[in-house]
Amino acid sequence: MHSDNRSPLALKLAAFGGLFFLLAPIALIFLYAFSTEEKSFQWPPPGYTLKWIGVTLGRADVWEAMALSVKVAAISTILALILGTLTAAAVARSKFFGRETISLLVILPIALPGIITGISLRSAFSLLDIPFSTWTIVLGHATFCIVIVYNNAVARFRRTSGALIDAAMDLGADGVQTFRLVILPNIATALLAGGMLAFALSFDEVIVTTFTAGNQTTLPIWMLEELVRPRQRPVTNVVAMAVVLVTVLPILAAYYLTKDGEHTAGSDK
Amino acid sequence: MSDLSSNAALFAPRSGPLARAVDWIIRHPRMFVFLLVLPITLWLGIVYIGALIALLIQSFFSIDEFSGVVVHEFTLKTYGELLRPYNLDIILRTVAMAASVTIAAAILAFPIAYFAARYAKGKWKALFYVGVMLPLWSSYLVKVYAWKLVLAKEGILNWIFAKLHLTWLLDGFLSLPVIGGNSLSVSYIGTFLVFLYIWLPYMIIPVQAALERVSKDLTEAASDLGATPRQNFRMVLLPLALPGVVAGSIFTFSLTLGDYIVPQIVGNSRLFIGQAVYTQQGTAGNIPLAAAFTVVPIVIMGIYLWGARKMGAFDAL
């Protein structure tokens, strides 16, 4: 609508204002991690120190919570990768009875509020007398991680021309060779990206986890307790910063992976 | 060329159990698809849907008021309880909050998405991408925590208002009935701001995806046919971006409906659906009522998803 490529000033202001709204609170986290103030959220911080980083690194409860979160996220990601990829292959490659239902089923765990997933799993566990364990947390996490992998994989499968698979088989590659030599190299980056996002999602999840963890403490649950009843603000500040870093790095990596994939995975059209 | 290839028209089947199994699968494509979708069907269809149904069934049980034990008999008593004014208030409050967050998110998201889709190039595009993805994927609790820092009495927002000598404005705002409160962190305004912040990226991404798909030819064709920029926006761009807005609203609406942590940390003591579910199943021990409460977002989201599907919003996800 504008023949030149310059945007109207009002649009520019609104866009950058919105971006500021999105990023400023996160920047604040980084500042507070170095604040010398212990008892309140005083702004501007009265002084800056590296002391709390050391204190946090020495805290066993933080490390234990972190270890549990990593373990849960790793297992959930692997499960989600397997289930999500298989489903994406079926949905993207063929039309079958129930295909619509399955694509709806996959997005249901994130389309419905997390509290519903949480409470229904919890009541199912109690009905079936299943004790809380790492696996009960994983069960919940994998359920909503599947859709992340699925979305990435289905998009790549759709972009990867079906003729490539035909071509491989036509040239004499059997099913296993076709998968190894043609399908996998074409979807690998999408799976890696989906896996990283799933990991970040699981690492961060709290709503479902409160229902499926029993008295185990993942890092988000540790933080939630601090939010409800602040006891050690400086340590919480540092943990918050660490969590941002742990989740952001895979996301940036995933971005670069999928960005390149757009050029290599398409058909030759 | 190679002389290794045989001159036969058909080659002998490969041997080995794996090769034979794969050959068999390829000759039976339906079986192949069945095997592909079997794991997900078992996982989501049985574990997840099974748990959901079990929960829903419990909403038709009731709790014995004296002993506090769940009575396993079909009754609509619990739903009657759900419609009591106190509980009805909770539902209306939550739906109103979800609706206002969704509308505000759509309004705020559009310029960001539009700018990023249409004008941002090169490093600016990357900045916008990271600027949206960073808060999207940053820890939910960290984001809530950040707003606790922002909204605290001694925090940055009050400080800015004080520095600008606008404290009177903030106080005036807080003294408004219903949405006001003692301070930002215990008012509906505070709750609303945090919800808006947390779910905004979920709106930006599908809207941007929808806008990216609107080819420049279309808006050029519209202006060629005499549409003013305003008409172009209203008659071409907005309708084409609408599925993206609807897709985004699925997230903002649903996530607000079910959240119980934000209003617990930033807000007054009036409950939202999520909190009601949490307390009913936890401290109150009234699973049937908790289950009945969860039916509300399920029904609302069911209608919402059905409508969204009609509008083709799923393609914009």
Add this chain to the structure above:
Amino acid sequence: MTDAVTFQGVSRHFGPVKAVDAVDLSIRDGEFFAMLGPSGSGKTTCLRLIAGFEQPTAGHIAIFGERAEGVPPYLRNVNTVFQNYALFPHMNVRENVAFGLRVKGVGKAERHRAAEEALELVELGGYGHRRAGELSGGQRQRVALARALINKPRVVLLDEPLGALDLKLREQMQEELRKLQRALGLTFVFVTHDQDEALSMADRVAVFAEGKIQQIGTSEDIYRCPNTRFVADFVGSSNVLPADLAGVGRAGQWASLRPEDVVLDPAGREATVTGRFFHGRVTKLSLDLAGQSLTALIPAREDTPDVGEAARISWDPARVHLMEREA
């Protein structure tokens, strides 16, 4: 001699859609065979049945006399040049061409040497290290051809291989394909919706419509003596007339008359000109003859009447072909 490919009552149904419906067909060893038809006529499905991507719902397929139903594509010594080439984007040209040998377990040095030879055959020697994305459409087409030929298949299938090329390149590739096929002595099965391409390249043509073969024959046969109204119309846009009006056969039968066989003749019958289009070598006249619309192609050197004027026309009855079926 055994035929390269035979179909016996082959059908392929997708639910209620009869993509291929009871087709009988035999393709001779070493011939250049074209399957011609509009989109959705079943020609591509037939090609996919030969390749093994589709399995017949009913009927029998044999490749050099061997029963092929149920045999997966990778066990058929048949290779395909795909419509959009389907070159593997994650491999360079050499790896693409050598793919067929790689999956057969041929060593790296050997298969790279063979790939280079195959590339030379299609005049792309030295392009092995390029990515498919760096090549022009015509070059990709040649890579796809080299890739299909490296396995020394008994039958080469070509699915609209020239569809994405511009006119000049198309004509050049048509000639080269024909030469290559003669030189290698292989059976080529070629799918196209372009009747010029089919007529000029193929030894024999099968015309498809609605999942059935309407007619099989040499290019001349198909053009001169169309069996059905559909063939007459689709191949060279013939005039289809009631036989009695055309001056042959009896009422109720239909006849085909090629537009170039209609001539201006002062002693002929009177028709009205309803349209006149100058095409360079010829002028195309749309005519109305006793309520029947008719097209004539008149050499441009002749004077032609203008729209609204009368034209006197005739034709040699020997040029009129009486069709077997009305459909």
